[in-house]
Amino acid sequence: MPIKGNSKLSMQLQQRINAFATLGSFLGQFASEGAIKNPQIPANESYFERMLQQLQSAKDHNGWFTRDNLRFACASWSEALSEENLKKWTSKYNFKNGAPKTIAVIMAGNIPLVGFHDFISVLISGNQILIKQSSNDDQILPLLSEYLQIIEPQFQGRITITKDKLSDFDAVIATGSNNTARYFDHYFSRYPHIIRKNRNSVAVLTGGETPAQLQALADDIFTYFGLGCRNVSKLFVPEDYNFDDFFNAVFEKKDIIQHNKYINNYDYNKAVYLMSGIQLLDNEFLLLKEDASYSSPISVVFYEYYSDTKSLRDKLAANSERIQCIVSDSGISNEINFGKAQTPQLWDYADGVDTLDFLLKLS
Structure with a gap:
């Protein structure tokens, strides 16, 4: 299904696609041993060294987040966030020009940037995101959020990361264990929600x-x-x-x-x-x-x-x-195929639940 809507909406979506494609290029600098700074990437003077520091902080903070695993995460997301992939992913949906909803996203922390797909989905759908991170994986996303708002002003004010109790939201996406999922199901039952369990x-x-x-x-x-x-x-x-x-x-x-x-x-x-x-x-x-x-x-x-x-x-x-x-x-x-388990495409949804469709139907 082609993207529908007026030219202003199409322009806004293209701006979001451009921003995430730039973010993918930014992440690609850290995909191999010996990060190489690309002077063509916007805002790199301010964010390249800071990203190196945050990757080191993530490694120091969580013993499972080795340099190899952090590089692999950067490489995987860099490849996924090509302009071609982003256009292919969004092309089958009906984007609307409605008022943005606030989506609370509770992220797991088992692997680096494990909640990144939800982050991308909420923002590219035109909504705003309220993030509750796991303490095991809270070093990298804040910097990427800041970078994204610098390169695309459309995202400014639409990203909130909190350690406090979640409040003032319209829908929920939460990922956790089978035990926490039961709590999520009860606590968020009155909101539109996606609750993910162990798989x-x-x-x-x-x-x-x-x-x-x-x-x-x-x-x-x-x-x-x-x-x-x-x-x-x-x-x-x-x-x-x-x-x-x-x-x-x-x-x-x-x-x-x-x-x-x-x-x-x-x-x-x-x-x-x-x-x-x-x-x-x-x-x-x-x-x-x-x-x-x-x-x-x-x-x-x-x-x-x-x-x-x-x-x-x-x-x-x-x-x-x-x-x-x-x-x-x-x-x-x-x-x-063998070897592809940890490199999903943007349209490969966790638990088989179409996150972007869920988000676009909220408005």
Whole structure:
């Protein structure tokens, strides 16, 4: 569906697209080791060094936010926020020129900039945002918010970040655990809302995967130490599956065990399982445990055997509310390619809920 509305609205939307595309270029400077300053990027003189400082602060503040993971987050968002992607994303919606609504957004803090898609969605829809950040991920977004308001005055006064109790809002987007989701459902029941719970991602293997596909799967498992809802935490494998190829392919990630917080989780989980007499597959930095659950601890990936693909498809469909994405190359509905779990497009919505459609229908 093409964008509808008057020329003023179209101009405003194009301004927002331009601003986020510029923000993407700004983030791209920090996507690789040894950030390179681009003098062509607006306001870079004021914000380049400050961004470097905030990335260091994020690393110091949260031990899971390593330099590699912060660079990966910057790279992923830089690629997503191209003008082409932004236009493609917004092109199917009916943008209206109504009075902006205030959207309260409660963000998780498990990976860097985990609430960034909600941030973009609220602002590009023409609304204003009231943000409650997790203390685990509160170092970077304030600076990006400030930068965005400098390069596009249309956003000035439309971004509020608070540590206080949320008030004076029209709708809510909240992300948390299953426990906090129950609280959110009760507390925000009288507002239009999107409430997100725990989800995990799975991979379906057939035994015919190439070494390159299995190496890409390693990225889906280990990026962000497995802390994201899009990280693969469970494998479905055929009954005669030989794990040797899998272990050979993921061996390149062995240095993850050098990370202090990760090895502490690995040692703890291994000890608990062994003391309980549980059989494990272990390559000295990753534990594989046969388990019907979807949510595995850090350093552990669950696996489950399947006998036929039809039964597996039925099982995945029945458990769709627990699954964020399916990594596979076996013809399963809505599957994504190996290695793509942590690089979603702007139109790949968390929990399958179209955030932008929700926001545009509020006015």
